[in-house]
Amino acid sequence: MIQLRALSAIRLSVRTDETTSPARQRAANSAEAARRGAVVVGEAEDLDVSATKTTPFDRPELGAWLRRPDEYDMIVWWRMDRAVRSMADMAELGRWAKAHRKLLVFAEGPGGTPMELDMRTASPVSELIMTLLAFSAQMEAAAIRERVTGAMAVLRAQGRYAGGLVPYGYEKIANPDGPGYKLAPDPDAVEVLSGIVRDVLNGDSLTAVAMRLNDEGVPVPRDHQAIKAGREPGGIRHGRRIERFRWTAGTLSKVLRSPALLGHRTHQGKTVRDHDGSPVLIGVPVLARDVHDELQDRLNALTPQRNRTRKDTRALLLGVAQCTGCGGNMYLSNRAGGADYNCRATARGVKCDAPAGMRADWLEAYVTDEFLRGVGDMQLTRVVTHKGYDPTSELREVEAELRALYADRDMRRSATGRRIWQEEVDAMERRAEALENTPRQESRTEIVETGETYAAYWKRHDTVGRRQLLRDAGARVVVAKGRSGGGAERLAGPDRSRLKFSIGEHDDPAKATEAALRLKLNN
Structure with missing residues (x-):
């Protein structure tokens, strides 16, 4: 009897997810291969890869293995959702398995028992089962997304903290209006920020401000949060010595350019917007809008340019x-x-x-x-320049987000994805229209x-x-x-x-x- 060759396929959307860890998937796949008398000849491990955003053929390791079908006879996954989460992807994988006469195995199928889809022979039953399971996986993915999105929307609508990194300048406090938490200005961080903004607006360079903060022993944002939570500040270990994190011009620029200073919720450095395109707020702004705009102008003026005065010379009278x-x-x-x-x-x-x-x-x-x-x-x-009420800057941001959304249109293959895409576009279009109709006050x-x-x-x-x-x-x-x-x-x-x-x-x-x-x- 010829021994079957098995490929063990592992996928994880979030590397830190303990419930579906690579070790757990690997053990289940190996046990199922051994139960069938197969030998594992390879492993396709794709971590931090979403099944809803990538097909099996687009994943770095699994995709490479699928292009070499002669090296194995079967593919083993822990569960169906480790392979696909859409009917279209399952149909494509099924066609590939049928063309190359492969056995698709799931260590835990419905009810927790192993299940196989034998595509080595023409079997309408296997194709039907594959379609039904793919439909179930797609519905589960949509339900999970809707539950998470709905829960986050409810929390934001109530002004509650929905989890994630607390922006510098804020702290998590008990919600005075009910359960959960809210974000509020952190007095200690706000005092530090006020001094930073004052010095930058008064002409100090970011490097000079960073040096002052380090000399005064002011903790960087990540250490500030750790200290507030009663944890030890971080750092880089060199043997027995720990080098604490220090302020840099880059750290300051990232903090000062964040829309969170205006009380905006952010994702990947950009403002999160609601269904009308308005910024989703996390709490009371740390900076007033006019101060924030003046600060951004100053930071833009500090952008390195040619023919600027050297900062590394000790010549007091250079240019004088x-x-x-x-x-x-x-x-x-x-x-x-x-x-x-x-x-x-x-x-x-x-x-x-x-x-x-x-x-x-x-x-x-x-x-x-x-x-x-x-x-x-x-x-x-x-x-001091007061810009008045000028929607131009926010309109540019909305325009950039709209361009990114339109470029992403063809990536939404499912009806659910296209519906969500249209909702996002409609919200940004409404916001753009509102900004275009907003009267501009001269600065x-x-x-x-x-x-x-x-x-x-x-x-x-x-x-x-x-x-x-x-x-x-x-x-x-x-x-x-x-x-x-x-x-x-x-x-x-x-x-x-x-x-x-x-x-x-x-x-x-x-x-x-x-x-x-x-x-x-x-x-």
């Missing part, structure tokens, strides 16, 4: 110090015992008739004194006092922040070429007659206008 001879910028260069600012016209392919140079400590001290003497006591202001700008003087801002910032302040204020120092030799200057200190300092278009800092001194956060 200029050579009188050619009008070009002066650059910091090191030398034995110190550093100098020099004209580098030749590096730009330009000839300078009077290239200037001066000791860095002299020039930086001079500019610092002149700048703070002129404007140090003045209050720093910033320009306006205002100058807001920060409550901080230029001197105080200067004191609490490093070289990068101070340089940006000088540049935003329009500060310039023009340096003329010194006398040959320069011995007297080295002994007596800097020759200030070679220097001309200005803010904006004013030679006298005391006469500089507010417009020239305004901190332009979008630069």
